[in-house]
Amino acid sequence: MNTPVIGMIVPPAAGEVPPEAYGLFPTGIRFAARGLALREMAMNDYSSAVRRVRELARALKEEDGAQAISLMGTSLSFFRGGTFNDELVEIMQAETGLPATTMSNSIRDGLLAVGARRIAVGTAYSNEVNDCLVRFLEQSGFEIAALSGMGIVGVDDVLRVTPDTVTQLGRRVAEAAEGPIDAVLISCGGLPALHLCDALETDLGVPVIASSTAGVWRAAQLLGLSAESPALGALGRVPADHLSRLI
DSSP: OOOOEEEEEESSTTOOOOHHHHHHOSSSOEEEEEEOOOOBSSHHHHHHHHTTHHHHHHHHHHTTOOSEEEEOOHHHHHTTOHHHHHHHHHHHHHHHSSOEEEHHHHHHHHHHHTTOOEEEEEESOOHHHHHHHHHHHHHTTOEEEEEEEOOOOBHHHHTTOOHHHHHHHHHHHHHHSSSOOSEEEEEOTTSOOTTHIIIIIHHHSSOEEEHHHHHHHHHHHHTTOOOOOGGGGGGGGSOHHHHHHHO
C-alpha cells in the first residue's frame, strides 16, 4: 500500500516541510513542501506571494505526488478576508483536482472542533495583520476576548522565536481575557507549537489551538486519515465525524 502524500505550500523560499508535520505524524504520511519565497508578513509581500499558489499546487501534484494540498500560511490566507481565503482553496482544487485547504481554515476548524467561541489570541504579527485576523475570526463567528501580537514582520525572524516565548505568549493572552474563555489560539505557522498543549492546556484548563499543528491536523483529515496525536491535546481527541457535522 502506498504511503499517502500531503503537499504543503509554505511561506519561506526554502520550501521545507514544517517540523510539526513529522512531529505529529512520524509514520504513515509523507509530506512534501514548496516555498512561496515570502520575505515579510506585510500586505505587499502577501499579494506577490499568493500569485504563485497555482503553480506550486500543480508542482506538488505532478512532481511530488501529493494527494491533498494545504496552504500552510495563516496570514497569507486571511489577509484579504474569508472570501479570498475561499478563492485560494478553489484555485488549488481547480488546478489539481485534489482536496485542498488553508491554514486559516485549519485554525477555524480546530476552534470549532473543540467547541470554542470566546477565545484569547496570541500572534507573531504587527497590528495591521492582527486587524485582518480579527476580521476573519469575527466573520467566522468567534469572539475575541484578548489579543496580543509580537510585532514581527520578517519571516526569518519568526523562525527564531523559541518555544518558551510562545508558551509565555499563550499564558499572557489567557490571563488578559476578562471572563471565561473557551480556547487559546496561537496564530502564525512559523511559531513552534509541538510543545504547546503539554505546556498550557492543563494549566489554563482550555484547549490550545496553534496554526502549525492545526494545519497538519486538518491536512491529514483531507485524506480521511486519523488525525489523533498526543501533541494535539484536546484537538487530537475530537472524533473526525464530529468535525464534519460542524462545517
